[in-house]
Amino acid sequence: MNQEIIRIGTRDSQLALWQAHQVEQALKALGHAVELVLIKSEGDLDLTTPLYEMGVQGIFTKTLDAALLAGRIDVAVHSMKDVPTKLATGLQQAAVLERGNHRDVLITPKGAAFLDDHMGKAVIATSSIRRRAQWLHRYPHHELTNLRGNVNTRMKKVFSEPWDGAIFAAAGLERTGLLPADAVTLDWMLPAPAQGAVVAVCRENDAVTATALAPLNHALTALCAGIERDFLRTLMGGCSTPISAYAQPWEEGIHIQGNICSPDGSDSRFINLTVASMAAAANLGQQAAERLLAEGGNTLMDKIRAHG
């Protein structure tokens, strides 16, 4: 076994720590010596600016990636959906852990009855442009308001503000033990590409760490999350955009659902595509994106680019 201590870098939020602990425990179980190194990121420090106004790719991930490239840590653990589709130069994706809950959920401090009132006003909090766009497409009469901060900060805020609901990733709430029993699963909302998946990244030239991490890779999650990220990359190049995708096993192959939505929710386009075998799945994300563009998604993407 490797005698060098593998240093795992993580942000210090409860969710980030939970994710880093998964990697730590799996490596320890394989006989490796590991330690956690806590690192603050800009995404955690600025609690007011909506994410899509920060204008930086990888706001949550670049501080860890910089520490990795500088040799202060050997592994960076990220929520995969926060990672830009193109990894920083010099880094490699070493393992994708088995995916957790991929859904978004609505937290309703005053109950969910308002969802049945199809005319009534309601205020929904999120700072995700993807969630905002899909929500407005379904509930055009609702008002959206911003909600920033890590999962714990956001959850606290929901119960102190006069809001009707707030949208979270189910995985983040489950992993921090914060998922209320009456949370509403938004089974109609398509998640962010790779939502619910955790990725471990190491330096491209660090074969020792890459070899240590390889057994942690969950091949099906890596395939499906990779397909979703190909979909995103083909459409846009990875900015913070109202682009959603979910890929899952389907008989002997893989099925992808994809969506792009105008930020105001007025225009929403879906694509559904299936390949019959795993062998044919490699290009599924790109194919789905190209088909969506050809079927009229092109004009919508032009609008989205002009907006952002």
Ligand SMILES: NCc1[nH]cc(CCC(=O)O)c1CC(=O)O
């Ligand atoms: N953008 C922040 C972020 N990054 C990962 C998660 C939760 C875990 C996941 O979605 O994989 C969250 C919180 C949220 O979106 O509510």
